[in-house]
Amino acid sequence: MNMKLAVLVASALMIAGVAQADTLLVEKVDETAAASDARPSRGMTMVRVERRFGAPTAKQAPVGDPPISRWEYGDFVVFFEYDRVLHSVERPRVANN
Secondary structure (H helix, E strand, C coil): CHHHHHHHHHHHHHHHHHHCCCCCCCCCHHHHHHHHHHCCCCCCEHHHHHHHHCCCCEEEEEECCCCEEEEECCCEEEEEECCEEEEEEECCCCCCC
């Protein structure tokens, strides 16, 4: 009888451990997807970025090896390695006080 009880308790503990889970917050997923359409995606060429988003407000010349350059737009900044998008990041929004 004690063996059956021990097996039952062990099974219950294993199931309880498996049933525990973290909650994944997905509220920002739609915003992220929309934001990714509003900025250049990784791998786009400089020509394609300029064709789709227009001329940048400022361009920084390539620096380093590999050469990394930066184009600034109103809402985001694009970093290029050679002629391909490495990253595009949203500019921080300034709160009006």
